[in-house]
Amino acid sequence: MAAAKSFADKLSFEQIKIELLNTAYGNDRTLIAKLDPRTLFLWYAFFGIAPWFIHSRFILAGMLLFVIGTTIMTKVSRLIIFILILGLLGESGYLLIASLFFGGNLGIIIPLLVLTMKLSVISLASITAFCSMSPERLGEGLLRIGVPGQVSFSISYGYRMLPTLFEEYNHIFMSYRLRGKSPEKHGLFYFRTVIYFIKLAVKSFYPLLLSMAKRARTTVEALETKGGQYAFRNPAVKKLKLANLRIGKTDYFFLLISVLYLISIFISSHYVSF
Amino acid sequence: MTQIKERYTLTQSQKMMVFILSMSLYGLSNMITELVPEVNVGPVNFSIEYFAFIPLTLCILFHPFYAAIGASFGEIIFGEIMLGQFSGFGEMEKLVIFTLAMYVAGIIVNNPKNRVQVGIAAVTGVVIHQFLNMVSDIAKVWIGVEDFEAVSGLPQSVVAIEGFSFLNDVLFSGILFALLPTLYLVPRLYGKIEPLLGMKPCDNKTKYPISGILKPRFILVGVLLSAAAMGFEFLSEAGIDIFEWEADFGSTAIWISLAVAAVVALITIIVLVTGKNKAKRGMANE
Numbered sequence: 001m002a003a004a005k006s007f008a009d010k011l012s013f014e015q016i017k018i019e020l021l022n023t024a025y026g027n028d029r030t031l032i033a034k035l036d037p038r039t040l041f042l043w044y045a046f047f048g049i050a051p052w053f054i055h056s057r058f059i060l061a062g063m064l065l066f067v068i069g070t071t072i073m074t075k076v077s078r079l080i081i082f083i084l085i086l087g088l089l090g091e092s093g094y095l096l097i098a099s100l101f102f103g104g105n106l107g108i109i110i111p112l113l114v115l116t117m118k119l120s121v122i123s124l125a126s127i128t129a130f131c132s133m134s135p136e137r138l139g140e141g142l143l144r145i146g147v148p149g150q151v152s153f154s155i156s157y158g159y160r161m162l163p164t165l166f167e168e169y170n171h172i173f174m175s176y177r178l179r180g181k182s183p184e185k186h187g188l189f190y191f192r193t194v195i196y197f198i199k200l201a202v203k204s205f206y207p208l209l210l211s212m213a214k215r216a217r218t219t220v221e222a223l224e225t226k227g228g229q230y231a232f233r234n235p236a237v238k239k240l241k242l243a244n245l246r247i248g249k250t251d252y253f254f255l256l257i258s259v260l261y262l263i264s265i266f267i268s269s270h271y272v273s274f
Numbered sequence: 275m276t277q278i279k280e281r282y283t284l285t286q287s288q289k290m291m292v293f294i295l296s297m298s299l300y301g302l303s304n305m306i307t308e309l310v311p312e313v314n315v316g317p318v319n320f321s322i323e324y325f326a327f328i329p330l331t332l333c334i335l336f337h338p339f340y341a342a343i344g345a346s347f348g349e350i351i352f353g354e355i356m357l358g359q360f361s362g363f364g365e366m367e368k369l370v371i372f373t374l375a376m377y378v379a380g381i382i383v384n385n386p387k388n389r390v391q392v393g394i395a396a397v398t399g400v401v402i403h404q405f406l407n408m409v410s411d412i413a414k415v416w417i418g419v420e421d422f423e424a425v426s427g428l429p430q431s432v433v434a435i436e437g438f439s440f441l442n443d444v445l446f447s448g449i450l451f452a453l454l455p456t457l458y459l460v461p462r463l464y465g466k467i468e469p470l471l472g473m474k475p476c477d478n479k480t481k482y483p484i485s486g487i488l489k490p491r492f493i494l495v496g497v498l499l500s501a502a503a504m505g506f507e508f509l510s511e512a513g514i515d516i517f518e519w520e521a522d523f524g525s526t527a528i529w530i531s532l533a534v535a536a537v538v539a540l541i542t543i544i545v546l547v548t549g550k551n552k553a554k555r556g557m558a559n560e
C-alpha cells in the first residue's frame with residue numbers, strides 16, 4: 001500500500017506535465033536528435049516493418065539489442081519506458097495465462113517471446129525515431145515527405161497547447177472538487193469514490209469544450225491573418241520553410257552503421273543456430 | 275422555397291476550427307486515459323479505454339467528417355507521439371478505423387435534440403470501433419506468431435481474449451464513457467458551442483452531403499488502403515512459407531523477406547511523395 005501511495009505521489013499532474021515537457025523539448029542535443037528527419041523516417045521504415053517478416057530468433061535478438069542501444073542514446077524519459085514495458089508485459093502475460101487455460105503447455109512461451117521481441121523492436125525503434133525529434137522537426141519532416149501542411153501545423157500546435165490545456169483541465173477538475181462534496185463512504189471496492197471521480201472527469205470537459213471552442217476560433221483567425229490556408233498549399237512557402245533541412249555526414253554515418261550492423265547479424269545468423 | 279434540404283457547408287476556416295477543437299480536446303482526454311491506472315477484477319478489465327464521448331459529441335454537433343478526422347489526429351499527436359508510443363504504420367490503421375466509426379456515428383444523428391438518436395449513434399460508434407479493433411488485433415497475432423495454428427491453445431485464447439475485451443469495452447467504456455456523457459453533453463452544448471465557432475447550429479433541416487465526402491478520390495484511397503492491408507497479410511504469410519520451405523538454404527529466405535520489407539518501405543515513401551504531388555495538382559484544379 002505504501003509503495004502504491006508513493007507511486008501515486010509521483011504520478012501527480014505536475015510531475016506528468018514536467019515529464020511531457022521534457023519529452024517535447026528536453027533532449028534535442030543527443031546525436032540522434034541532430035539527424036535529419038528524413039534519415040530517421042527511412043531508418044524507421046525498415047525497423048518498423050522488417051520485424052514482422054523475420055522469424056529467426058537470433059536476428060530479432062540482434063535487432064532488439066541494436067534498438068535498445070539507440071534508445072539509450074536518445075536519453076528518453078523513464079515514464080515512457082515504464083508505460084511501454086507495462087503494455088508489453090501485460091499483453092503477453094494475458095495471452096500466456098489464457099492459452100494455459102485453454103489446454104496449452106509451456107511450449108507457448110517461446111512463440112510469445114518472439115512476438116514480444118518483435119513488438120519491442122518496433123516500439124523501441126519508434127521511440128528512437130520519434131521521441132528524440134523535436135515537434136518542429138517532426139512537423140518539418142512530415143511536410144517534406146508530402147503530408148499536408150495542416151498536419152504539421154497541428155503537431156506544433158498540439159505540443160505548444162498541451163501544457164496549457166492540461167493545466168486548465170486540472171484547474172477545472174480541482175475547482176469541481178473544491179465545490180463538490182465527495183462521498184462520505186468509499187463503498188464496496190471504493191465503488192462510490194470511483195464513480196464520483198469519473199463523473200468529475202467527464203463533467204470537467206463541459207467548460208473546457210466551450211473555452212477550447214473559443215480558443216480554436218482565435219487560433220484560426222490568427223492563422224488567417226497570416227494567410228495560413230494559402231501558405232499550406234503554396235510550394236514556394238514550403239520550400240522556404242524546409243530550407244534548413246539538410247542531410248549531412250552524420251546522417252550517412254548513422255545509416256551506414258545501421259546497415260553494417262544488420263548485415264553482420266544476418267551473416268552471423270547463418271552460422272549460429274538457436 | 276426549396277431551401278428545406280439545404281446543404282450543410284462550412285468555409286475552409288470553419289473546417290479548420292472544428293478540426294483543431296476536436297484534435298486538442300480528444301488529444302487531451304487521450305493523454306488522461308493513458309495515464310489513469312487500470313483496475314483488473316479477475317479477467318475483467320475496468321480500464322478507461324477512451325473518452326469516446328468527446329469525438330461523439332463533436333461529430334454530432336458539427337460536421338462529422340472534420341470532427342472525426344480531427345479526433346483521430348488528436349489521438350495520434352497527443353496520445354501517441356507525445357507519450358512516445360507512436361508506432362508509425364500502425365497509426366494509419368487506427369486513423370482509418372476511428373475516423374470511420376466516429377463519422378458513421380455522426381451521420382446517424384440529424385437532430386441533436388433527439389435523445390434516442392444520440393444514444394443510438396453513441397453506441398453504434400463504439401461498437402463499430404471496437405469490432406474493427408478486435409479484428410485487427412487478432413490478425414496481428416496471427417501474422418506475428420509463426421505457425422499460429424500449430425501452437426496449441428493459442429488461436430482459441432486469442433479469439434477469447436479479444437472477444438472478451440470487445441464485450442468488456444463495449445459494455446464498460448461504451449456505456450460509462452460514451453453513452454451517458456454524450457447524452458449529458460449534447461443537449462447542453464447544442465446551440466451554445468456553435469456560435470463560439472461562428473456558425474449556425476445544425477438542425478434537422480440540414481443534411482450532410484454524403485456524395486460530397488465520398489468523392490472518387492476518397493473511395494479510391496480507401497480501396498487501396500484495404501488492398502494494401504490485405505497484401506501485407508498475404509506477403510507475410512508467403513514469407514513464413516518460404517522460410518519454412520527453404521530452411522536448409524538458410525539465409526536466402528531471410529534475404530527475401532528483407533528485400534520485401536525494403537521494397538514495402540520504398541513503395542510507402544514513393545506513394546507518399548506521389549500522393550503529395552497529386553494532391554497539389556488536385557488543389558490547383560479546384
